[in-house]
Amino acid sequence: MVGVYIGSTAGYSGKNMIAMTLGLRLQKDGYKVGYMKPVGAMPKEIDGKLGDEDAFFVQEILGLSEDVEKVTPVVVNQDFKVKAFKGEHENLMDKIKQSYAELSQDKDVMIVSGSGSMYSGKYCSVDGVRVVKTLGLKSLVIDRYTKELNYDYLLALKETLGDQMIGAILNDIPDHFMDELNNMLVPCLERNGVKILGVIPHDSLMGAIKVADLAERLGGRIIAGSEKADRVVESFLIGTMQVENFMTHFKRHKNSAVIVGGDRSDVQLVALEGKCQCLILTGNLYPNDIIMSRAEVLEVPIVIVRDDTYTVAKKMENILSRHKLRDAIKIQHGAQLVNSVLDYNYIKESIGLS
Incomplete structure (x- = not known):
């Protein structure tokens, strides 16, 4: 069994879209896929169990029905933050490790989705970097264009994670930035060890x-x-x-x-x-x-x-x-966008599936 962590340089970067599309593609390729979102920041209760709203949604798209308390063992609300700031929380990483072990038992690959940026949750020791290192995951990091790209952040993450970071996906790239991206930034990033796994162009429907x-x-x-x-x-x-x-x-x-x-x-x-x-x-x-x-x-x-x-x-x-990815037409359209640019062969080879 192998695990891949979907992280990002900031919140609202497209992690759900990548997690769903990658999961569906691997399922289509014949792999048994599991899903987990260790830390959830959108509390939602269903049938008396507290989970994360995004995690419920992704599980539904992937056709999974695992225990929501295992899928998201750490749910952040105001009470949680108060305890965390006071240092009163339990060893949260142990909960994450136990849930991951149980969810991954009969799977070929686990998709583990981050919350916020790769350093969100550092105040309570459940940030993405720590999760990747603790669970021994491979990671891909999404960087969404907002006025510019976070290239320094990507390079710093590569130094921190080394071979555990298999590459980056650049999302929501406007037409006017494509030349600079392809001629300067992509060569620079790859020269410094950050493999670009795909460049997703801006599409107005995805933000509709x-x-x-x-x-x-x-x-x-x-x-x-x-x-x-x-x-x-x-x-x-x-x-x-x-x-x-x-x-x-x-x-x-x-x-x-x-x-x-x-x-x-x-x-x-x-x-x-x-x-x-x-x-x-x-x-x-x-x-x-x-x-x-x-x-x-x-x-x-x-x-x-x-x-x-x-x-x-x-x-x-x-x-x-x-705006969250929820409508069926946006999911289908987003999957088509991702599938048209993502280097699946490199990803599968890097996580040991080929």
Whole structure:
């Protein structure tokens, strides 16, 4: 039996997507795959047992039904943190080792998923680096592009983990960065021992969210077009500019939500007639009757929120960058993206499966 740890340089980098896709691929290749998320930061209770929400989801996708308390032996909530900071917690690594031993008994390969970054949980000695070393795992590390890549972090991890780090996956890479990545950064990283296992391009669908979920996350209410609340939002525009300038920007951004003050009926009407994905009206101001009527006719959802436009825009930016992988269409699409770029032969050889 072999084990591979899916880690990352930061949270919300795509660990679930890689864990699911790798697990499904290995299952397709005929291997008996197990799954574990030693440390969970999203507590969820099912049938009286506390586990991690992401772990429940990944288990379901992989067709597994192991005891959730073994799959995630350490669940972080506020009580846990208080005890950990006071040094009152038990030896957590022993719990992880025992669970791993039991879950891996009849498996060909164990996929072990991290939580946060490779150093998250260091305050209570259950960080990813320690888990990899303690359980004798191989690891692959995801680095998601956010303004730049964490190349120093990857190089430092390689020094720390040595041969236990088989390589890195670079995720969410925008088109404009591809040349610099391929011509400079990838050669530099590989020259210094960090094998690049795959480069996943930016894809707007992977960060998309349904209007109904968006309204809930923003603390808003859908007041029109609710029958189209399953429509998907991939990006957003702020309607604070003059109508002429807004129209120019709007034509370039399809599948966008438009965030606009509740008193800007001119911009609201342009967005509706252009069939935006949804209107988000700020300041808790209701639209006039004309806007409401057009929204119903054109079947465009209107979401009303209390916050001002700037606050909503910042929340939207955070939501679209951190929205969880849940919808079936996103899982299928994400798997296709990963499968098209990941070097499975190298991974299988590195973890001893070929």
